[in-house]
Amino acid sequence: MRPFNYLAPTRLDEALSLLTPQAVPLAGGTDLFLRMERRQTQPDTVVDLKRIPGMDGVEAVDGGIRIGALALMETLAASPLISDPYDALAQSARVVGSIQTRNRATVGGNLANASPAADTATPLMALGATVEAADAGGTREIPLDELFLGPGRTALREGELLTAVRVPALPARAGSGFQRCVRTAMDIAVVNCAAFVQLDEDGVVAEARIALGAVGPTPLRAPAAENRLEGRRFDPAAAEEAADCAAEDARAIDDVRASADYRREMVRVLTRRAVGNAFRRAQGEA
């Protein structure tokens, strides 16, 4: 690893002023230090955000929640604000890395790292989340669907910092589900999938959102699968059809972790299961 300057500001505006093009922000460091060790990133300066107060909490805001970028995976997994209503998100946070990783890794880092397999990205997409991006000029909101541009690439501008994640209020008769497929217990997802459904008073799907991980250059929405569900009541055939559509939506490739064929097949299986979980929760069964 190349030597670097280490700065640990205690105010956000100070941190933003330090984020020059040769600087990188540091949260948990579980991705950053690996990249630095492999010389994929060689910053002059590392700006540690952990001493800035108030960036690591989960709070109720406007009926929804606002999660500080520095909130730990373990915080997401344990927060009562998350673990009941936003079940898919809590489940995804519970399977990231090891216990040690989860006590270090942050949600902001998981998103800003822009891995196609990021476990919290798909549930947050399915839940309709946005992120707050701040720079010296102010703060803007970016829908999560628009954040990811490619592996390791986001819509964050130079000098812009992901400061929080906002998840909108959970409507009545809504639920989510998360599924993932791995090689061993502690693994990057071979495929992950999150589903969200909102039912109207008659139990018909008013809105569905399905997001797929590790089957494209970024976490993906599965629009064909979502369309297939909307206007339908829950039945196994509906979930099956949506799952088939999701397999079509996936842009899986062959790599050392799995073949494209297996990934597509797993998209089908996991989508059906995640949709089933989401329905059961929306119907108040789970």
Added chain:
Amino acid sequence: MRVVGQELPRVEIFEKVTGQSVFGADVSPGGQVLHGKMVLSPHAHARITAVRTERAEGLPGVRAVVTAADVPAVRYGKFVRDEEYFASTKVRYVGDRIAAVAAVDEETAEEAARLIEVDYEVLPAVTSGLEAMEPDAPLIHDSYADYWTQPSVEDRRGNVCNHKQLLRGDVEAGFAEADRIFEHRFHAPMVHQTYIEPHTALARFDASGRATVWVPTQAQFPLRDAIAEILDMPMTKVRVIPTEIGGGFGGKISPTVEPAAVALARKARGPVRIVMGRGEDFQTTNPRHPFHLRYKTGVKLDGTITAREIEVVLGTGYSSGSGVMISQGAAVRAPGPYRIPNLKIDSYCVYTNTPTCGAYRGPAGPQLAFASESQIDIIARELDIDPLEIRLRNAMEDGDETPAGLPLKDVHVRETVRKAAEAMDAAPRAEGANIGRGMAAAHWLVGGMASSAGVKLNEDGTFAILTGLVDLSGASTSLAQIAAEVLGVSLDDVHVRTADTDFAPHSTISAGSQALKSMGGAVLLAARDVKRQIQQVASDKLEADPGDLELGEHKVFVKGSPERSVSLREVGRSALEHERGPIVSTQSVSRLIPHPAVAAHAAEVEVDPETGHVRILRYVAVQDVGTAVNPLSVRGQIQGGVMQGLGQALSEACTFTDGKMDNPNLLDYKIFSALDAPPVEVHLIQHPCATGPLGAKGVGEPPIIPPPAVIANAVHDAVGVRIHELPVTPEKIVRALQARRAERQP
């Protein structure tokens, strides 16, 4: 027994858990230590047309660059002299050594390594053993015919560096006698030991021409010999000091970076440390041989095996390494723990453009058992015989011989296998669909190497064991237990420290399940001799016949009159004034005849037929261990072996594209972690073994052998598909299930 057989914590455990143990990369010799870095081939097979080191040598901070030109032109190898330390004319795998550099810091060393320029003429490469046997395969060693070999090396041709054939009875007559004949092919890929501590060495070269090397090694004496041979130095001008070792599993026996560290230290005139990164360790050390296997078995309808014809192809890598020995051993072990009257076994050791494979824990064992025990399971199902029954029917017994004609004693196949089935059957099957059970049995032949050890009485009445044995997995504790048992003291009163090659009596390597067996024998003899010396000194004090004296509770006392006693402390002190002098003894054992150690495992699994995910619900491991000197260590060894074996069963494989390893990192080389580990129910079968100290058998290797077969058999029982290629991945299960559905709906 008082100390032997007790579950006692390891003698060095406090240092380990408090982080005080000094491992390879922790050693500090004083003064500035230079950072060494290897320069490795990026090509799997290429001719070297030029190596230019000037730019690297000119970089400020670089203290030495060494290449083939800096070391003697020695071609080495224990069975075939087919290896050169730095490649001179040709590279034969991705990772072949071109050069090494030493610099004042790591950054500079890395930069210097990048500045070494090599011109290559790339050649076609082959990474599969089977493909390397084809007549048109690229020849990896152009002048193989000129290489020196040991007499036991047979039938070399092209890339085949050894072909061992074993014949027993008349295999054709055996097949003629059979009611059914089964033939299957299996494949087990290369897998890596994945010890927690990557290879590292620190070398110093002093003014008198002596090299000192601190290194975590399982085999300090052979390593010393190898360094001396490679650098053409007198053996005792090389001193190897073994550090604590962060796991070896057979991967830390052969030299890796040590000769380079010495060559750099000599040229740079300062100590040099080389620490491998994980990627380098995965790609340049000594993993388990990939095997292609063909098993043809004839059986009677009652399950009696009449004949087996077995073909084994080991891809050994760019040099033969220990592959010749392992392929010869594979031939002997291939039929499994069964009495089979007619056998034809062909075992081929084949060069490939990959790292040289080594002696990973139970070398050849898991691959052979996967094939053999999968086929036994297939046969049992086809003949509708219980999997336990077919194994009991064919089990070998005392007096049976190995295929090489060695008569076997202390054989406990039936009892071990029966116990595994009984332990699994003790609980009902889990409820639900896609649940399956499987079992497998294996034997391992544990020999023993020549060893010596010393025991001395300290002047305070405690004892020390003098040994050169590296403690990998509790051997020091068990040796101390043996001495404490004989000498009538507690474990705390026996101190064990591993000395180095200059000062330790020659000790066996910590490998082959025989560290305790060999060294325990020497310690037992030395402790008994020390006891005799103590009795002799005490007899003068107590005015009693030495034969009437007993040792216990730190005292020597007269049999039947415990009030007539003298303390060991007093004996220790008075020995200095006594005519016999200080009390110390060094004793030796020679090579030991191999005994079979049997492992029988059973598992219950649940398979998700949609994702192919396998969940292990229960795992039973039964092992025939002779006397368990420390049952805590023995159980730990067995559980650890099962975990490593399960990784090989379900998730581990080194895979290659164009000769380059695809997954040289812990993200994509998937070992079992604590989160994957099922509880393992261990049962010990304890019958004292005639050839082990106090009846102990070798323990370390057998538990890694059955798991791949156990899992394959349990998966078949659960969902009805047979996986012939390791690892049994979810993807393979899903594909097999899809293929079966396609077959059923034409």
